Amino acid sequence: MELRQLEYFIAVAEEGGFTRAAERERVAQPGISAQVRRLERELGQVLFDRSGRVVRLTQAGEALLPYARAAVGAVADARVAVDAVAGLLRGRVRVGMLTATPAGDLVRLLAGFHAAHPGVEVSLREDTSDRLVAGILAGAVDLAWVSVAGEVPAGIESVVLTEQPLVGVVAAGDPLAGRASVRVAGLRDRVLGCLPTGTGLRAALEGACAAAGFAPRVGFEASAPDVVVSLAAHGMGVAIVPAAVAEAHRGEIAVVRLTHPVPVGRVVLAWRSGDALSPAARALVNLVRDGLPG
Numbered sequence: 001m002e003l004r005q006l007e008y009f010i011a012v013a014e015e016g017g018f019t020r021a022a023e024r025e026r027v028a029q030p031g032i033s034a035q036v037r038r039l040e041r042e043l044g045q046v047l048f049d050r051s052g053r054v055v056r057l058t059q060a061g062e063a064l065l066p067y068a069r070a071a072v073g074a075v076a077d078a079r080v081a082v083d084a085v086a087g088l089l090r091g092r093v094r095v096g097m098l099t100a101t102p103a104g105d106l107v108r109l110l111a112g113f114h115a116a117h118p119g120v121e122v123s124l125r126e127d128t129s130d131r132l133v134a135g136i137l138a139g140a141v142d143l144a145w146v147s148v149a150g151e152v153p154a155g156i157e158s159v160v161l162t163e164q165p166l167v168g169v170v171a172a173g174d175p176l177a178g179r180a181s182v183r184v185a186g187l188r189d190r191v192l193g194c195l196p197t198g199t200g201l202r203a204a205l206e207g208a209c210a211a212a213g214f215a216p217r218v219g220f221e222a223s224a225p226d227v228v229v230s231l232a233a234h235g236m237g238v239a240i241v242p243a244a245v246a247e248a249h250r251g252e253i254a255v256v257r258l259t260h261p262v263p264v265g266r267v268v269l270a271w272r273s274g275d276a277l278s279p280a281a282r283a284l285v286n287l288v289r290d291g292l293p294g
Contacts, residue, residue, distance in 0.1 A: 003075055005039040006068040008032045009047060013065055014140040016054045024123075024140075069139070076278065090119040091280035096132040096144025097124060098199070098267070099223040106145070109291070113284055120280045128198035136272050142281040143271040147200025149207050149264075158268035159289055166204055166263040167246050168256040169232045169239040176238065177254035184258055185212040191219035191237030193228045201225075201265045205240045208263035229253060 011021035012032065022029040040047050045060035057065065079090060097106055110122055125132075125141060129148065135141035137155055145161070152158045168187070170176045187209070194216075195201045202221075209216040220236050222228050225245040232239035233253045242265050246255045269288050271277055277285065 001039065001042055002035075003072065005035045006072055008035045009039055009061075010065070010068050010072060012036060012048065012055060013057055013061065014138055016056075018055065089117045089280055089283060091278050092121040092123065093278070093281045093284055094123050094125065094140070094142045095284070096135060096141040096146070097126050098129060098132070098145055098147055099126055109288065113287055116287075117280065117283060120283075122284075128196065129200045129203075130198040133270065136270060139272070142277065143269060143285060145267060146270050147265055147267050149200050149204035149266075152268065152270060155273050156270050157273045158270040159285070159292070161267045161269055161288070161292070163264060163266045164243050166201065166208075166240050166258060166265055167243050168258055169229050169241055169246050169249070169253045170237075170256065171233055171235045172254055174235070174238075174254065176256050179256055181257040181259050183212070183260045184208045184263070185214070185260065187216070187238060187258075188212070188214045190217065192216050193220040193222075193231055193237055193239040194218055194241075195225065195228065196221050196223060199223075200267070201240070201242070204263040204265045208258070208261050211261050 008021065008025060008027075011025050012018055015021045015024055018033050018036075019029050022032045025032065036047065043060070043064070046058050047061035047064060049056045049058055076091065095110070110124075114120070114122065125135070125144075127135070129146040132141060132144040132146050133153055133156060136144060137153075146158075148158075168176065168182060176182055192205070194205050202218075205216055220228070220231050222231070225241045226249075228239045229241055229245060229249050229252075231237075233249070238256075240258075240263070243255075246253070269285065271281065271285065
């Protein structure tokens with residue numbers, strides 16, 4: 001039984017397929033398939049049910065997974081311990097980011113981290129908040145920038161990066177354009193635009209509408225808030241976006257404050273609770289914390 005076989009086994013289990021596991025491990029898919037089959041032959045058990053579109057663990061695979069993770073983790077810890085003697089920080093950090101995360105800010109942060117710790121490999125995955133949180137809990141992502149509407153899910157630790165109210169954005173000729181504010185209930189019969197399901201901003205909008213006694217009528221959506229604003233500016237309806245996004249488009253659109261309740265969106269850096277973070281991932285969390293005001 002080889003360490004590489006266990007690493008590939010874990011990757012297939014966490015990614016739900018051989019192709020995505022190969023992309024994650026940066027190897028050819030046939031290579032991963034071959035190594036997993038060798039592992040199965042050595043153990044005398046089939047580890048994956050390959051009959052469906054999503055590869056699933058068999059009962060034998062479920063039994064092996066925690067031990068495989070422990071073995072791979074022990075080797076990683078041994079390497080860290082040896083590197084610590086030499087004052088080095090090595091390893092890999094798997095980072096998740098929202099589709100709408102400002103790319104420039106994240107690039108500068110990761111570039112600074114790489115300059116301080118050149119021995120750490122950083123991989124980046126872009127997805128919705130819900131999927132990134134699921135990846136953290138499953139062990140496929142070490143830490144991620146995610147948007148949340150309320151409390152973070154159980155099993156997740158986080159630090160708040162930004163917090164701001166959501167506002168309505170409309171075209172200059174819209175009936176709401178001349179108003180400073182509107183109750184959320186006043187949007188009951190309006191076509192709304194927002195980010196897709198699975199994002200924190202969408203959850204914040206749905207939560208505010210539920211509190212006002214109705215389900216939002218979402219008629220247009222996009223993964224980038226600026227696109228949602230542009231659609232509203234062309235008369236598609238009322239875009240619901242963070243206040244800072246709306247302010248960046250002042251002059252093109254009219255901004256209306258939302259009240260009763262005021263929906264709030266937060267972006268947090270999230271990771272799994274407990275001692276799940278590697279020293280390299282912990283160093284990145286500390287770098288982010290050090291850069292926060294106050």
